[in-house]
Amino acid sequence: MGHPSNMDRTISTVLAALGGAGRSADGEPPVVQGHGSAADGLVRVTAGLGGRIESVEIEPAAMRLPSTDLAEEVRAATNAALAELRAAIAEVSGAPDTTAVLEQLREVQRTAVPQLQGFVDTLAQVQERLASGGRA
Incomplete structure (x- = not known):
């Protein structure tokens, strides 16, 4: 029979593989943002998690646009930032290597x-032994 600490070590390895997805090399969750711009860079939007x-940010030159055009540029920049944010989230939250996890589970x-x-x-x-009165 193997030593119990070997099983504990194997289980810890599997948990680390499953829990490590979406973490940077230092173990910290990455900063995830999306950036979008419109009106030739005069309107810039940054979107974060959630x-x-x-x-x-709206450059003063963009303030010369008619209000409906400026609103459209803000909308476009916001949608671009949100699209980039979705792509960034998908990139960092990728699933762990299932082949490695399956091999580790087989080892467990x-x-x-x-x-x-x-x-x-x-x-x-x-x-x-207990049922027989403690006799071996």
Whole structure:
């Protein structure tokens, strides 16, 4: 029967593989933003997680546009920022390598099942000893 710490180590490896998706090398979640611009860069929008608009910048030259045109440019820049944000989220939240995770799960199965069977067998022997009055 393998040592229980081997099973713990294998399970920890699988959990790390499953939990590590979308994290940077230092373990911190990446900063995810989307940026959009319109009116030749005179209107710029930054969108953050949750679809929140973090900033809207309008250059003074854009203020000369008719209000309906300016509103359209702000809308276009906002939609571009949100589209980039969706793409960035999809990129960083990619699933872990399923081949590696499956191999690790197979290793857990390979080591855990015999260990657990050994524990069950030992418990059955103890139960038999107790039932027979403690005689070996």
